[in-house]
Amino acid sequence: MLEKEKINFERTVLVGIVTQFQNEDKLKEYLDELAFLTFTAGGEVVKRFWQKLDRPNPKTFLGTGKMDEIHLFVKEHGISTVIFDDELSPSQQKNISKILDCKVLDRTNLILDIFAQRAETSYARTQVELAQCQYLLPRLSGMWTHLERQKGGIGLRGPGETEIETDRRIVRDRIALLKDKIRTIDKQMAVQRSNRGAMVRVALVGYTNVGKSTLMNAVGKSDVFVENKLFATLDTTVRKVVVKNLPFLLSDTVGFIRKLPTQLIESFKSTLDEVREADLLLHVVDISHPDFEEHIESVNQILTDIKSSDKPTLMIFNKIDAYQHDSIAEDDLTTERTRKHYTLEEWKQTWMSHLGEDHTIFISATEKANFEEFREKVYEAVRKIHITRFPYNKFLFPDYKDAVENA
Structure with missing residues (x-):
């Protein structure tokens, strides 16, 4: 079965550029992510090409010599698809297709294709x-x-x-x-959201493939599809969750990604409305990913774009069971200590310490490590919103008056 799947994979080549705004290390990170996107879409990456340019060539994105080199490789190795890491203009895509004589996609096109596969x-x-x-x-x-x-x-x-x-x-x-x-469905969904009653709304947000759906399953006892691929979940799932005696609504949303196509932000407006209308955000981060800090920046930028960056947020650093760091011997005086050498405890003493202990949680959704702490902090955050926003409930909050004064 596995051999059959390998045969069906499209042989692909990835292409990127190094510019004054994007050095070689950054390009490698983007191409690694593009390779994962390609694998998710059903492609096999055979080779990567890149070129240093001040700015992309307006006609062919790359220089003539590099295009000839890629064309020769495509012809000799039976490559069916060439994928560019940046969005190509219509004229660039047309010119490149003529030169390479094969299917040419850009990052936006690839993401749209994955979304089309994943839409249920x-x-x-x-x-x-x-x-x-x-x-x-x-x-x-x-x-x-x-x-x-x-x-x-x-x-x-x-x-x-x-x-x-x-x-x-x-x-x-x-x-x-x-x-x-979509407008008709949006109205229906708006009515559904308004009919959910006086419950606090909590939304899981984060980069794609950080474990949001796994966390949703662990907390909400739901059955959300989970897979180690990008954009495994497209449809928003909402579940009623009860922690201690406090019910609230928990929603799992589509994962974000760097260079997210503007077409998707516009067409997935209603899905993102779950984030806009949430009272509390759980920003899930894959702490084991080497670029997790940039993932946080990307998510924060999209939250700013959809005017949701000012909401109360808990930072959930997930996958602590998979976190690894490079070690340095005590007698090694030549190796410079960088972020890749930090232990989890050392990370907690960096910029994370400014977030406050009440707003940061380190967990493993698969191993359920530190889950009691996670549930307690989510409970406290939801409770604080509930007692200041909704009518007094003596059964839920017997100490309501004291809680309001201390909130």
Whole structure:
């Protein structure tokens, strides 16, 4: 079975650039992530190409020599797909496809393809299709390869342009239809959210593949799909959770990623509304990932973009069971001590200490390590919101008056 899957993997090549804003180390991180995205989509990365440039070539993204080198490799090794780490303009994608004579994708296109694979519900499929149509519209002319034979002349001018314009009209109509459909579903979901009663809403947010769904299953006793791939969960799952005597709503949301396509932010607006309307955010971080600090920055940037950065937040540093650090011998006086040498205890003394002990928790969702501490801190955070926002409940909060004064 495994051999069959390997045969079906598309042989791919990854391409990136080093610029004044992105050094070699940063490019390697991005290409590592792009390789994981490619694996998630069903591709096998055969080779990576990169080039140092002040800025991308406006016509072909890379220089002529590098494009010839990639073309030769593609031809000799039977490569079916070339994936660029940055978003290509419609003209760049058209020019590159002509040169390489194979399928050319960019990071945005790849993420959209993964979302299309992962969409389970009608709503998620509608959101993904809208994003795909918005991405496709300006690229239609470049995708009509069967029109390349038109060199002008009698009888060869009008029909091609008419066909492209017809397709553009079809896609525009489809976008309008999908937007209407999403607006209708958004209204229904808004009513559902308003009918959830006077319960505090807690949303799990974080980079993709940090363990949000695993945590959701462990806390909410739900059955959310979990897989060690990017964007395993697209549909928002909401569960009622009770910690001690306090009920609240916990939602699992789509994972964020660096260079998240703007089309997805727009089409997944309603999914992100779960974050916007949440009273408390649980920002889950994969502490075992070498780039976890940059993942935090990416998530915080998206939270800022959707105007949710000022919400009460607990930082949940997950996967402590998988955390590893490089060690330095006591007599080693040549090796410089960097972040990769920090133990978990040393990390807690860095910028994390400024977050406050009440707002940071180190756990393992799979091993359920430190889960009692996690439940206690979530309970306290939810309780603080509840007693200041909702009517007095003497059964839940017999010490209500004292709690309000101390909140």
